[in-house]
Amino acid sequence: MADSRVVSELLHVITQELKGVVESPRREAELLVMAYLDCDRLFILTDADYVIEDCEKLLEYTARRKRNEPLEYITNRVSFYSQIFYIQEGALIPRPETELLIDEVLKCVNRECDMLFVEVGVGSGVISIVLAQHLKKARFIAVDISTDALHVAKKNIDKFALNERIELRESNLLDKVDEKIDFLVSNPPYIADETILEKNLSYEPQNALFGGEIGDEIIRELTTLTCKRKIKNFACEMGYDQREKISAFVKQFSDAKIEFYKDYSNFDRGFIMSCGDKDEK
Numbered sequence: 001m002a003d004s005r006v007v008s009e010l011l012h013v014i015t016q017e018l019k020g021v022v023e024s025p026r027r028e029a030e031l032l033v034m035a036y037l038d039c040d041r042l043f044i045l046t047d048a049d050y051v052i053e054d055c056e057k058l059l060e061y062t063a064r065r066k067r068n069e070p071l072e073y074i075t076n077r078v079s080f081y082s083q084i085f086y087i088q089e090g091a092l093i094p095r096p097e098t099e100l101l102i103d104e105v106l107k108c109v110n111r112e113c114d115m116l117f118v119e120v121g122v123g124s125g126v127i128s129i130v131l132a133q134h135l136k137k138a139r140f141i142a143v144d145i146s147t148d149a150l151h152v153a154k155k156n157i158d159k160f161a162l163n164e165r166i167e168l169r170e171s172n173l174l175d176k177v178d179e180k181i182d183f184l185v186s187n188p189p190y191i192a193d194e195t196i197l198e199k200n201l202s203y204e205p206q207n208a209l210f211g212g213e214i215g216d217e218i219i220r221e222l223t224t225l226t227c228k229r230k231i232k233n234f235a236c237e238m239g240y241d242q243r244e245k246i247s248a249f250v251k252q253f254s255d256a257k258i259e260f261y262k263d264y265s266n267f268d269r270g271f272i273m274s275c276g277d278k279d280e281k
Ligand SMILES: C[S@@+](CC[C@H](N)C(=O)[O-])C[C@H]1O[C@@H](n2cnc3c(N)ncnc32)[C@H](O)[C@@H]1O
Pocket: 091, 092, 093, 094, 095, 098, 120, 121, 122, 123, 124, 125, 126, 127, 143, 144, 145, 146, 149, 171, 172, 173, 187, 188, 189, 190, 207, 208, 209
């Protein structure tokens, strides 16, 4: 390919390159060009004759995509809850079903609440950021065991100007959080260690995906911490097949109540657990 090409020609070339590799080659070609030019879709549709002087980088993007690297890591953009977040390798790409976890939390609280939320496994920061946008008086401590993830979360917290209300900490679970927590939220790793994953998942951080031999080990630790530390509310995402085991595990805590919610495909996807008397809040 020559060094400079017009947008329409590039879109055609990239679409052809991605055929048979990705499900929607034309759409992905558009997303790659949009990310490269930092423009919106309207621009590439109406300025099809715009000359891109140096196509090398775009060719490199296309080659990476052909090797199954997720589009989000190539473009450093991910859409979540109708907003664009920064993403890079080292942090999990947020999934659409995690938007439901946020919706479930928002159903439990008053928008004016001034609670302290703690998120375990902040990753790119999307959960704490969207919650902070909706709950303007709440404060957040968001922890992760991965410094790479914390770096990405920091970029997003800066982007949305939420530094005043979201504090990041490097911590294993709640080890570095001594404060009294009103609401614990987490989308922890919950896949069983030996699971063989699709090829494109190999680009994502393994400590964001695998939760232990069975898969629900971190979830169980978090439910235990919830009751030990008398945290009134705990919202958590989980695997579609983990309901029964988690339900049985939580039965040991006499004052715990748990309600499960389903995802867009009607699979069990998470739960809200309360521990102790909610009225004491
Ligand atoms: C499934 S990702 C979720 C990321 C983000 N919250 C989201 O929903 O897109 C799980 C995150 O938990 C972090 N993590 C794994 N084990 C942890 C631990 N023991 N303590 C704190 N964070 C942990 C991983 O580094 C990863 O960022």
